[in-house]
Amino acid sequence: MDIVSQNRSFGGIQTVYRHPSNTCGCEMTFAAYLPPQAADGPVPVLWYLSGLSGTPEAAVEAGGFQKHAAEHGLAVVFPDTSPRGDTVADDADADLGQGAGFYLNATRDPWRTHYRMYDYILNELRDLVLDHLPVEDRHGITGHAMGGHGALTMALRNSEMFSSLSAFAPIANPTCSEWGRKQLSAYLGDDETAWSEHDSTLLLDDLGWKTDILVDQGAEDQYLDLLRPEAFATMMAKRRQPGTFRVQKGYDHSLRFVSSFARDHVVWHAERLH
């Protein structure tokens, strides 16, 4: 792993790494924050998955997680949102291709060569983090928008790996939204039976979640109709899923919304990971 940048932050260390990825077949970037407590022994990991067009650098700058992670003794890992580079397929459409990996393994050309974010995060990057950073093999996961989709779908399908789960304004029902149908069709093909593993509302119905889930949603989110958080909330109610669903009055879709509630989510994960 090469270090792209490294800074002291709230008594801990914020680093951006670059490494060759076998899974994605290209160089990948991610960021990791280590809190002060990591100097004394391994700490649990909170994964933060970014939204469409997000980068690890942007999440580090704008999310505001470091202060709270330092206070509560969590490492935070910020993966990228897709493979990137000149040799990696892309689309002029900002919602498809680079920056829009949707946290799945593509099975269709031209995407299947590099777009394997699901395996990359859950296996390769997880092993890399466990091997190289002073962290416990104990994980929580959250994310924003497309990253909220990633967090919910990855955790629901891998409940043995994750001990805590939350999301900010997730793309919650992509099989019924234009933020989803376009990408699932491109990456997985038109057979919709393959899509259900990437729809957190359907997964919650099918699998439930072992503990409780926190979801925050801005009431003034510009993309409410595309995110469909109410489908997930309705499924939580139908399943009587332990958890908290909050509609936050006045908040939009931006990272200002995420940073405003970052503390609540870090506390949520810290209480369940420690």
Next chain:
Amino acid sequence: MDIVSQNRSFGGIQTVYRHPSNTCGCEMTFAAYLPPQAADGPVPVLWYLSGLSGTPEAAVEAGGFQKHAAEHGLAVVFPDTSPRGDTVADDADADLGQGAGFYLNATRDPWRTHYRMYDYILNELRDLVLDHLPVEDRHGITGHAMGGHGALTMALRNSEMFSSLSAFAPIANPTCSEWGRKQLSAYLGDDETAWSEHDSTLLLDDLGWKTDILVDQGAEDQYLDLLRPEAFATMMAKRRQPGTFRVQKGYDHSLRFVSSFARDHVVWHAERLH
């Protein structure tokens, strides 16, 4: 108003009052907690409505609101759950009659003579409290089970009176539950069009709520099928109603559930009333 009992409590004063009620045509009991701050000037009022068979005395003893109300400078008023006395109609069934007023004005015999809890609380008791206690004309409302039903329906229908709203395990959709259909039929008659004003899920659909709503529900509540909190949660999602719906893992229907989350609700109201 006669004072039945009065005790110093967390630096404030807890009193049980008895007074003749014109609205209910009988003597009525209620309790009121005044926090230490009330000695320096009027404080806002949090109304706590009790559940089936509850009394003001039981809510005062078991709810655990005083400590938090003292900390956050709120008065708490605990009305009774029905008119009471030898001259007041009753039913051997514990879910109908005395202790089970359902916070409505009955229109059918033998109930309509005394069972007018809706008008009693919103008009007569409110005026009595404003005239006799050092409180502001600024109100929040919460309640447990049948009292959660009362809090939600009274606030939704009287949004000009209440500035904050929450509920614990509310009877949330009584027109579709045996905790509701029996009482609504007895008190209001069999024409179900008159029932919808007493169903918070239907009222939320019709009216919405001006700010945000907090609802807590125990996941191990013995009466989940009768309470139907998921109908209200689904309507919150459908309406994109600002608010927080929490399903609390491991908690049952008892007042232990209420007291465990009393602090959160007092803070919720205090933040919106001050």
